[in-house]
Amino acid sequence: MGKILDVREMVPKDRHSKIFETFNALDPGTSFVLVNxxxxxxLLYQFQAEHDGEFDWWPLEQGPQVWRVRISKREAAGADRTITDYLQTDHRRLDGIMERFQDALRGERWEEALSGFKEFVLGLRKHIRIEEEILFPVFEEKTGMIDAGPTFVMKMEHKEINELLDRILAATAGHDGKTASEAAGALISILMDHNMKEEHILYPESDAFITDAERAQIIKKAQAA
Ligand SMILES: [Fe+2]
Ligand SMILES: [Fe+2]
Known part of the structure; x- marks a missing residue:
């Protein structure tokens, strides 16, 4: 899907300039997948220094042999983006991967289904880590809401989500389409409700409580998480 830039065969000193050349040539709203x-x-730190707010950085595969990351050029570029915008964009991106996974599952294209679902797991676990380790502590500190607040509920739901991820992964690897698609259905319905609560309550409240400088720091940390 889309453009792929594989730099593995290139001499290391030429790689970064080729990558930035590819990024600069992108139309806003489009992306490429870097294979390294x-x-x-x-490279991420160089992007943050030179293209702050202009790009999104979504890892698809993280070793041990191959690293793949989708680098996209944001439609509305600017370093002043909100937490809501950043994490909501990730929700939509993950929804797209889930749709392609379900399609592969229905067609019994097992290899495509498994690699697609691995991208989903990597992306969603990173997303949850960003929420639990970077965003929620800030929210809890600013609001004083810890044990009975919205982050507590979100963390409970993350546990359920994580269990379903394991179940779907095992079923897909074992070519058990029925179990995989039932568990995927359950996951989607939890996520719909979960993401809505985050997008309408938790993220906007976080944006309201923190300063612009804190927000920029949170997003940079999240990209590197
Ligand atoms: Fe969440
Ligand atoms: Fe989320």
């Missing part, structure tokens, strides 16, 4: 043979963290 190591964790591209220094």
């Amino acid at each position: 043979d190591h964790e591209p963290k220094p």
